[in-house]
Amino acid sequence: MLSRTAENLYWIARYMERADTSARLLEVGSRISLLPSAHGYRSEWDSLLQACGMAPGFAAKYGDPVQRNLESWLFFDRDNPSSVASCITAARENGRIVRTALTSQVWDALNTAFQELKRLEREERSSLELSQMTDWVMRHAAMLRGAIDATLLRDDGFNFLNIGYYLERCDNTARLMDVKYYVLLPRVDFVGSGLDNYQWTTLLRAMGAHRAFHWAYGGEVTASKIAHFLILNPQSPRALITCIAGTANHLNRLSKAYGRASQSQAMAAEMLARLEEETVDRIMDEGLHEYLTGCIRETAALGQAVHEDFFSGEAR
C-alpha cells in the first residue's frame, strides 16, 4: 500500500476520534461550569483549554471565555484545528483522497457527516442545543466506526485506520483525565468532597462511561477507582490499556502480513507489558498527573514510530 494512502487512512480515524473528543470536552466544560466552584467560571474553562493545548488560540481570537464563544471555538471554528468542524472536514478530505481504499458505506458516512455539518453551519445558532450538537458528533463518529467495522476489507488499510483510532483515543483519554485531576482540583482538601465526586461523574458521563463504571465498580466514585477504570481495566473501551492493546494487535497483524518486525510493534508490546503489570497504588504514588503526562509522551513517541515505519516509505 502507498505510504500516503496509509497515512490518509490513519488520519481519517484520528480526526474523527478527535472530533468526538472535542465534542465531549465541550460537554464536560459546560456541565462543570454549571456548578459553583472554587475558581469561578473563567478559570475552569481556561484550564480545560489549557489541558488540550487550545488555550492560546482561543485567547488570541476571543479573549474572555464566554459560553457562546467557547461553543464556536470547539465546534465551528476553522481556525481551531481541533474543532469539530475542522476535524470532520479534514477527515472527509483525507477520505476523498483515498476514496478507492474505502467502501462506499465508509465514504457515505464521512461524506454525510460533512454535508450535514455544512447545513448545521448555516443554521441559526440560537436554534442549536449544545447537547444536540454533541450527540450529533458522537452519532456520526459511531456511524463511521460502524461502517468501517462492518464493510471494510481486513487488509493493511484496516489496520492503519484502527491504529489511528487507538492512538488518538489513548491520547484523548489521558488528556481528559488529566483535565479533571490536575487542572480542576489542584487543592488536596477538595479531594473526596461533593464537588470532587461531581466532577468525576461528569468526566465519566462525557466519556459515555458512567453507567459502565457503576456496573464494574459500584459504590462511591473515587480517584483510584476511576484511575483503574480508565487506565488499567481492559474491559473499559477507553482505557489506556485497551487502546495500547488495540494498537499492538494491529501492529502485530501488519508485521505478520508484511513478514517483518517493526520498531513500533516492539514499542507497543513493551508499553502493553508495563500496563499489564501496573497497579493503581503505584500510579497514585508517582502522582496521577505525572503518570498521565508520561503516557501522553509515550503515545506520541509511538505515533512517531508508526510514521517512520510505514509512512516515510523507507522500510526499517
Add this chain to the structure above:
Amino acid sequence: MAAQSSGIRSVGPLQGGAGPNIFDEMTGTGSELRPPYARLQDWVQSMPRELRNLKQAEAEELFRRIGITFAVYGEGGDPDRLIPFDMFPRVFSALEWSKLSRGIKQRARALNAFLVDVYGRGEIIRAGRIPGRLVYHNAAYEKEVAGFVPPKGIYSHVVGIDIVRTGPDQFYVLEDNCRTPSGVSYMLESREIMMRMFPELFRGNRIEPVDNYSEVLRRTLASVAPAKCKGEPNIVILTPGHFNSAYYEHSLLADLMGVDLVEGQDLFVDGEFVYARTTQGPKRVDVIYRRIDDSFLDPLCFRPDSMVGVAGLMDVYRAGGVSICSAPGAGVADDKAVYTYVPEMVRFYLGEEPLLDNVPTWQCGKADDLAYVLDKLPELVVKEVHGSGGYGMLVGPKASKAEIEVFRNLIQAKPHNYIAQPTLALSTVPTFVEEGVAPRHVDLRPYCLVGERIELVPGGLTRVALKEGSLVVNSSQGGGVKDTWVLAE
C-alpha cells in the same frame, strides 16, 4: 496546466436548433426515423413528463453520490460542480462505427509515426511535407527527448480524437488530443447509470459494452513496459492531486485497473529506477500513466518550480528504466497548427488515403490564407492556435461588427497565432429539455488506445450543447454529456 481539450465546437450552423440544413441523427433532415434510433421512439413516448423528471433527478443523485463532479480537463470552473447529464442516448449503427473506428485508428497510427519521426530523423520535414518551423519551434516540442525512442515506438497511448458530424456520412475531425485526454470517466459512468435506470433499453437494443475500457487500458500500458522490467510491470497513475478537476477520473481509473494512484511526492528516483514509497518500503515502478503535463514531470528537467513532479524522472526515462504514458513530447502532434497536416501524415507514413477528414482550415500565417480569412471574417470561425476551452475565438456569423474588427486587428498583429475554419452545420441528437424533447448539437470524443495493439472501445464521450441553437459543448459554457451507444451487428 496547459489544456489540450480545447473542445471548441463553434463550427456550426447559423440558425439555432435543427433547421432544414441540419442533420439530426434520429430524424435525418426530415421526418424519417433512422434505424439506429428506431427503438428509442417508443421509449420516449412511454415516459410522461413526471416520470422523466423523476428519472432525471435520480440520475443526478447517482452522479452526486459517486462524486463524479468534474470539469472536462482544461475548461476550468468549480471542481465540485456536476456536469448536466442528458438521458437521451446518442446512437451509432455497427456500420457507422466500423467506418469511424477505422478512421480513428488510422489517425492514431499516423500521429504516433509522426512523433517517432520528428524526434528522430524528421523525414516528413526533409520531404517538405510539413514546415520544420511548425515542429521544431513549437512550444510543445521537447528537445529533451529528441533522439529517444520510447518502448514500441509509441508516444501517445491514449488518443482522444474530437469528431463532429454534418450528415449521414460526413464526419470531420476537429482536433486531436495526444497528451492526456480526459472525460473517459463520463463514458464509463454514464453507461453505468443508464444501465441502472433503464435496464429494459439494454434488453431491447443490442448495445456494445464499454466497461472493458479499463482492462484494455491496463493491457495497453503493460505492453509498453520498459526493457529493464522483468515480469509483471508495476503500473501507477500519476495525478497532480485531489484538487485537480479530473481527480475523480484519475481515482476511478486507478480503482478499475487495480493500480496505485500516486502523486509526485509518492515517487522518488534511486539509481536507475523510479520507486513508490509504500508501507513495505520502496516499490519499483515500471509504467507511469501520467495525468500531469510535460512541464511538471521533472523539476530537474523542466519547470524547476513544479511541486507535483519527480526529480530525476527524465533521466531514468531516457535510460529505459521507466515508461511514461503519454511520452513526454507527444503534445507536438496535437497542436492546432500541426493539425492541418495530419492527412499528410496519413499519406506519408501509412501510404493510405485518410478515412476521416479534417475541417478545412486556413492558416493565417500563410499570406494567401490570411487574405481570404480577412475577407470572409463574418462567415468564419477563428481560433487561437494555442487557445482552449472555447475562449479566445471568434464565431463570425454570431459576432457583432465591433467584435469582428477587434479580431481583424488581432489577426493582423499576429497572424501565426490564428487559424480559421468554415462554420459547419453540426449534427443534432434529440435531447430532453423543459418542454419535452428537442434537437441539440453534439460532438464526440472516442478514446483510442495504442500499445502493442491499437484498440478502440465502442463508445466515447458525447458532449451536447444544452442551450437552444448553441454550438459550444464545453461544460463551462452550458454543455452536458450523453451516453454513447454503438449497436452490435
